[in-house]
Amino acid sequence: MSALDPIDRRLVVETQAGLPLVAEPYAELGRRLGISADAVMTRLERLAASGAIRRIGVIPNHYALGYRANAMTVWDVDDRAVSELGKLVGGMACVTHCYRRPRRPPLWPYNLFAMVHARDRAEVDGMTVAIGRVLGGHARAHDVLYSTRILKKTGLRLAA
Amino acid sequence: MDAAARARLLNDYQRDFPLTSQPFLQIAAALGTQESQVLEELRGLMVEGVLCRVGAVVRPNSIGASTLAAMAVPPERLETVAAQVSAHAEVNHNYEREHRLNLWFVVTAADRARIDAVLRAIEAETGIAPLDLPLQREYRIDLGFDLS
Structure with missing residues (x-):
């Protein structure tokens, strides 16, 4: 397992909590972390490749969709x-x-x-x-x- | 947005979310709609509770440590004890389940020592010792949930 630096850790916490629902969400995350949108995407790619992030996507509420x-x-x-x-x-x-x-x-x-x-x-x-x-x-x-x-x-x- | 596009939005984008500067624009193109429509739809689905969030699913313990804990709470004390447990910031899921062990929660913290401290604090506050059931092995990689 590759070590995560402090920016990686903050990025994981931020993306786990949810991407901002704006046209350029990675730029917005980058502003919060003091890095560029490209740096955010590069880091997310690396975190996904290493397995620290399993997936990024929409996370439905099963219960609300009828899986009660x-x-x-x-x-x-x-x-x-x-x-x-x-x-x-x-x-x-x-x-x-x-x-x-x-x-x-x-x-x-x-x-x-x-x-x-x-x-x-x-x-x-x-x-x-x-x-x-x-x-x-x-x-x-x-x-x-x-x-x-x-x-x-x-x-x-x-x-x- | 029509029902078919909404269903695709919920089912097809649970993984491999576009890593491009305008991901919602890319999704809109695939669904034959506008970027603003996709954003509006996602906000609406969150308000309705159909969508938890658009975000990452993280491998357990990839940052920090976590455990699953269970408590056998006398039914008449469940509300009180559940509130005491939920009051800890380190508790991020707390479920009532039909069982003698009727309160189940996940504790996540920077390290294992902090988890031990939270479990001890919960025992001291409630008089009930939580069972500590940390993950030993994971046999399924969470790739999303097929809604089709």
Whole structure:
């Protein structure tokens, strides 16, 4: 991973929060950072190429577009198999995010997280069955957690 | 802007946003409309809540550190505890979920030590220890969400 200089870091925070909706957004970002529009674009290209920025684009609100059932499916998968199976689950079209995280027994026995967005809970049920099939006998237990309310959602902040 | 152009604006520009001095002009040309129309449409979609923003999706932990935390909050205390959690500037997503662990939030800070301090502060304020579930591996690269 290439190191980010202080201007890169500010640029990442600014672009993550949102491009200014003006005709020349990169020039506007450049004014805030004290660099030219060309320098902003060159840096963004480099940050995208290095993977620090995944993508730049419009970010729709799934919920407002009718994807009202947002579920976190969680699985207790054998540690020896989780990396290989995680890649398979992460490749499924219905899965938007897929992560390995630590278990915290006894409250939390799950180590594989697969997020799905669907129009309703029946559709989520179908996706959960499909993920379960991919995991086969390696998943000892699973659960599906629906989000019922967004209590706070803001862009990335870097508090000191 | 007609419905077909709006649908393309939301679906086709989730990645590879033009890196040119006037990106909205380039989008307008592709959609057969005017730059001012694209800007107006995007502002309108944000006001309606259909669009979160036009911006970057950043790789987790590419700058600073983050974790996912979960708390089992007695239902009658949920509002209060959620407000206490959200009051921390380092908390940037906070969701209620249907589960015994009913409060889920993301903590982002300059470094891991700061995250530990925020989690300890939340425990001290609420009397409930958050489970700390940092990302260990990511198995899907977020390339957008197909709306078609």
